[in-house]
Amino acid sequence: MNSSRVAPYEALAEIYDQVMSHVDYVRWTGFAMEVFADHGIPLAELMTAKTDVKILECACGTGTVAGLFSMQGCSVDAFDSSPAMIEVARAKGSAISRAPHFYVADFLALDAEECYDAVLCLYDSVNYLTKPGQLVDFLSRVRRALKPDGLFLFDICTEFNSRLNFSGRKEEGQGPGYHYIRRMRFYPDKMIQENQFEMGLDDRPGELICERHRQRIYTTGEIRRALKQVKLMILEETEDLDRHPPTPEALRVHFLCRR
Numbered sequence: 001m002n003s004s005r006v007a008p009y010e011a012l013a014e015i016y017d018q019v020m021s022h023v024d025y026v027r028w029t030g031f032a033m034e035v036f037a038d039h040g041i042p043l044a045e046l047m048t049a050k051t052d053v054k055i056l057e058c059a060c061g062t063g064t065v066a067g068l069f070s071m072q073g074c075s076v077d078a079f080d081s082s083p084a085m086i087e088v089a090r091a092k093g094s095a096i097s098r099a100p101h102f103y104v105a106d107f108l109a110l111d112a113e114e115c116y117d118a119v120l121c122l123y124d125s126v127n128y129l130t131k132p133g134q135l136v137d138f139l140s141r142v143r144r145a146l147k148p149d150g151l152f153l154f155d156i157c158t159e160f161n162s163r164l165n166f167s168g169r170k171e172e173g174q175g176p177g178y179h180y181i182r183r184m185r186f187y188p189d190k191m192i193q194e195n196q197f198e199m200g201l202d203d204r205p206g207e208l209i210c211e212r213h214r215q216r217i218y219t220t221g222e223i224r225r226a227l228k229q230v231k232l233m234i235l236e237e238t239e240d241l242d243r244h245p246p247t248p249e250a251l252r253v254h255f256l257c258r259r
């Protein structure tokens with residue numbers, strides 16, 4: 001069997017929605033809409049009133065959340081650095097009447113000014129910014145992209161999660177037309193989490209496709225300092241979709257911020 005190394009998500013894109021089928025994106029999007037509405041974004045009035053809400057999703061992946069915001073009546077732009085993920089997102093979006101505008105871009109190329117009522121970045125995507133300086137750069141770009149008083153919702157994978165679930169573990173999965181092995185490592189000295197995927201896809205017979213994903217695990221203190229530095233004010237920190245405040249055992253922390 002030939003082994004080939006490809007960029008993160010280049011091959012995973014094809015099976016991403018199946019590998020992530022345990023994630024309740026409808027509920028997660030409902031949570032995002034609820035926190036936005038509670039802080040003044042008029043999502044409930046979209047269907048009846050002549051109002052527009054502009055949303056940007058950063059690292060949108062295969063576009064599930066962006067699509068749900070579009071279906072709610074928002075104008076949605078959504079980008080991801082992986083062309084393969086954007087290809088899947090566009091294919092899914094073609095079934096939506098007012099589809100999101102999906103495009104390929106890097107976090108650090110975001111260059112919009114006062115365009116959006118709200119910006120989203122979900123599912124550990126921020127952790128792909130592996131250097132603290134990059135995190136600050138991205139957050140300041142998000143701030144610039146927001147309208148005055150605009151909202152930014154994002155989440156991080158916690159160190160507790162990395163130590164508990166992603167340290168020296170191996171996961172195997174399979175479904176129609178694919179199988180994969182995922183090897184997880186956490187390097188506490190560098191606060192880096194690494195996921196190595198080895199995939200076999202029926203449409204690429206005889207090939208073992210490898211992807212190496214690196215993520216930086218930030219403490220909530222580091223995130224708070226970075227947000228303060230770029231003048232994004234934290235409105236809520238929550239550990240789950242019921243909006244409970246984070247405990248030391250939180251696996252994920254959501255930050256809702258206002259420009």
Ligand SMILES: C[S@@+](CC[C@H](N)C(=O)[O-])C[C@H]1O[C@@H](n2cnc3c(N)ncnc32)[C@H](O)[C@@H]1O
Pocket residue numbers: 008009058059060061062079080081082085105106107108121122123124125128129
């Ligand atoms: C775990 S996935 C989450 C995708 C989507 N937000 C979701 O909830 O399913 C992380 C995403 O971050 C994207 N990503 C990683 N590094 C990026 C970067 N530098 N700029 C933009 N997107 C990036 C990946 O391509 C991938 O789609």
